[in-house]
Amino acid sequence: MYFDSFDSPLGKIHLLADESGLRQLTLCLHHPFEQCRDWQHSPSFLAPYKQQVLEFLEGERTDFDIPLAPEGTEFQHKVWQALRDVPYGETCSYSDIAEAIGNPQACRAVGMANNVNPIPLIIPCHRVIGRDGALVGYRYGLEIKQKLLDMEKETAH
Incomplete structure (x- = not known):
């Protein structure tokens, strides 16, 4: 390593x-x-x-083309792939990710997979918000999450 x-x-x-x-x-x-x-x-x-x-x-890149090799369960990998499909500058809910992986009842498990994401930023777990639009849960704090979302919205438009 x-x-x-x-x-x-x-x-x-x-x-x-x-x-x-x-x-x-x-x-x-x-x-x-x-x-x-x-x-x-x-x-x-x-x-x-x-x-x-x-x-x-720095707002100069919206996607990544580097190889990723996160360690996790099959379920976590499905969640992390679904996160990578959330467009730059946009957000989704935990239930959206659960739907995207074909397991609509797995909202809490999606949240847990989000929480243990070993490659934040590149696997953009910061783009997941509450169904009601509220800023919820981020391992590095809601201030950092808001900063990332604001940066993406600013550079996406």
Whole structure:
């Protein structure tokens, strides 16, 4: 595994990847990044990932073309794929995602899969809001979620 850390408009970001693709993106606000001894610091390996994340945060990129390799259950992967289908600058509800994966009763499970998303920003869990339009749940706080949604709306139009 390779890792790198860098400063961004949202604060310090840590990336973790291997030859399969990006495994984890961590915003270091409330969750410290725990490094394993066998991970190798490799800014050059992670440079394409870092570049695309920074372009996204600067409003210069609306989608990503880097390989992703998040670890999760089959259900989580379905949710995460559905999240990637939510257009830039738009939002949806947990029930919309549950419908999209063919399991309309799974709203709470969708919320849990959203919460453990290992690659936020790229797998855009910040685009999921309450059915009534309320800003709800985000691992990194509602302030960051609102900032991301505002950025996307501003650059999408």
